[in-house]
Amino acid sequence: MLKTDVAIVGAGPAGLSAAIKAASFGADVIILERDKWLGGQLVKQTHSFFGSKNEYAGIRGIDIANIFADELEKMENVQIMLETPALGYYEDNILTAYSPQGKMLKIKPNTLIFATGAMEKMIPFENNDLPGIYGAGAVQTLMNVYGVVPGENVLMIGAGNIGLIVSYQLVQAGVDVAAIVEALPEIGGYWVHASKVRRMGIPILTNHSIIKALGKEQVQGAVVAQIDEKWQPVKETAREFQVDTICLSVGLSPLIELLWQSGCHIVYSKELGGYVPILNEDLETTVPGIYVAGDASGIEEATSAIIEGHLTGCAAAKKVGYEVPKEEFIKARKGLESLRAGPVSQHIRKGLSLIRR
Amino acid sequence: MLKNTGVPDEKDLASVTPTKKRLEEGPVVMVECFQEIPCDPCH
Numbered sequence: 598m599l600k601t602d603v604a605i606v607g608a609g610p611a612g613l614s615a616a617i618k619a620a621s622f623g624a625d626v627i628i629l630e631r632d633k634w635l636g637g638q639l640v641k642q643t644h645s646f647f648g649s650k651n652e653y654a655g656i657r658g659i660d661i662a663n664i665f666a667d668e669l670e671k672m673e674n675v676q677i678m679l680e681t682p683a684l685g686y687y688e689d690n691i692l693t694a695y696s697p698q699g700k701m702l703k704i705k706p707n708t709l710i711f712a713t714g715a716m717e718k719m720i721p722f723e724n725n726d727l728p729g730i731y732g733a734g735a736v737q738t739l740m741n742v743y744g745v746v747p748g749e750n751v752l753m754i755g756a757g758n759i760g761l762i763v764s765y766q767l768v769q770a771g772v773d774v775a776a777i778v779e780a781l782p783e784i785g786g787y788w789v790h791a792s793k794v795r796r797m798g799i800p801i802l803t804n805h806s807i808i809k810a811l812g813k814e815q816v817q818g819a820v821v822a823q824i825d826e827k828w829q830p831v832k833e834t835a836r837e838f839q840v841d842t843i844c845l846s847v848g849l850s851p852l853i854e855l856l857w858q859s860g861c862h863i864v865y866s867k868e869l870g871g872y873v874p875i876l877n878e879d880l881e882t883t884v885p886g887i888y889v890a891g892d893a894s895g896i897e898e899a900t901s902a903i904i905e906g907h908l909t910g911c912a913a914a915k916k917v918g919y920e921v922p923k924e925e926f927i928k929a930r931k932g933l934e935s936l937r938a939g940p941v942s943q944h945i946r947k948g949l950s951l952i953r954r
Numbered sequence: 955m956l957k958n959t960g961v962p963d964e965k966d967l968a969s970v971t972p973t974k975k976r977l978e979e980g981p982v983v984m985v986e987c988f989q990e991i992p993c994d995p996c997h
Contacts, residue, residue, distance in 0.1 A: 792960050795959065942992060
């Protein structure tokens with residue numbers, strides 16, 4: 598049985614920043630990560646980050662992951678366990694995990710931070726199980742981590758930031774993007790990204806949706822049509838795109854299976870992407886000593902995940918008895934408030950107002 | 955139009971175009987960011 602002050606599940610931006618903060622105040626930290634590397638989704642983000650300059654905006658995601666990894670390497674009170682997925686959380690406060698050697702590990706932490714991130718959503722349409730249909734995040738991993746392009750011609754579904762950025766990166770990798778299709782009447786991602794991909798010649802079709810994928814063994818095309826105000830396809834507008842890949846960028850859902858096991862209070866929030874835990878101002882769940890940071894607490898950006906990591910790292914260290922100046926909490930809360938202040942974060946503010954306690 | 959197609963119109967461009975006086979002074983960076991977004995490195 599391993600014992601620690603703070604156990605952190607997930608080594609993405611939230612988990613790593615939480616680990617650095619908690620350890621900086623003296624807490625012993627164990628990080629569990631299912632992948633072979635630190636950084637979570639940062640490792641595939643080859644673009645310079647938007648967000649707050651204090652939280653690495655202007656630096657590429659992959660480089661931010663390396664900055665965190667270098668910092669953690671110097672900390673003797675942090676134990677990093679890669680290729681070690683957390684499996685379950687039990688009533689007696691035991692977290693189980695599976696080691697790369699095939700051993701079941703038991704960890705008894707004094708506090709626990711879930712920074713488990715999110716998973717990509719899927720949408721229903723005819724033939725949506727054909728090979729050649731990917732999540733946009735999966736395509737980003739395939740290209741930017743493994744150096745493999747998904748195909749030659751892509752149809753992107755969804756004009757949020759991920760859809761726009763991955764479209765740009767597909768073109769950078771020499772792949773043709775036939776169009777970006779968006780069911781909503783307006784582009785959801787930042788317009789600065791939208792105008793950039795449009796300028797590269799990629800049409801953005803708002804009020805349009807994919808009706809079906811074409812092909813038998815693999816994707817050979819897609820049918821797209823305009824949709825009316827009741828979200829029904831307008832038949833006469835249906836047209837075919839000859840593509841070998843369909844990329845879905847239709848939102849993310851918080852990954853909270855372990856939180857369900859912890860028994861904390863969870864509610865559904867449309868604005869935050871799905872089921873999310875009720876949290877207090879320290880991002881502590883209704884189970885004392887269990888915290889949540891990053892997309893697992895509601896879908897946002899990496900910058901907010903980093904600051905939420907700071908906040909939970911401080912709170913967990915304080916909970917186990919280490920001295921944490923209150924200015925640290927104030928700084929993190931102010932940072933989050935300022936990030937969420939603008940008009941594009943209205944849905945985040947609305948979602949959070951319903952789940953804070 | 956920008957919010958529907960990604961194509962800025964004259965009004966959108968006017969909102970980010972440096973002043974005539976500044977343009978006459980010579981080359982200038984034009985920050986093509988049309989929205990207030992949670993991002994501060996350019997400020």
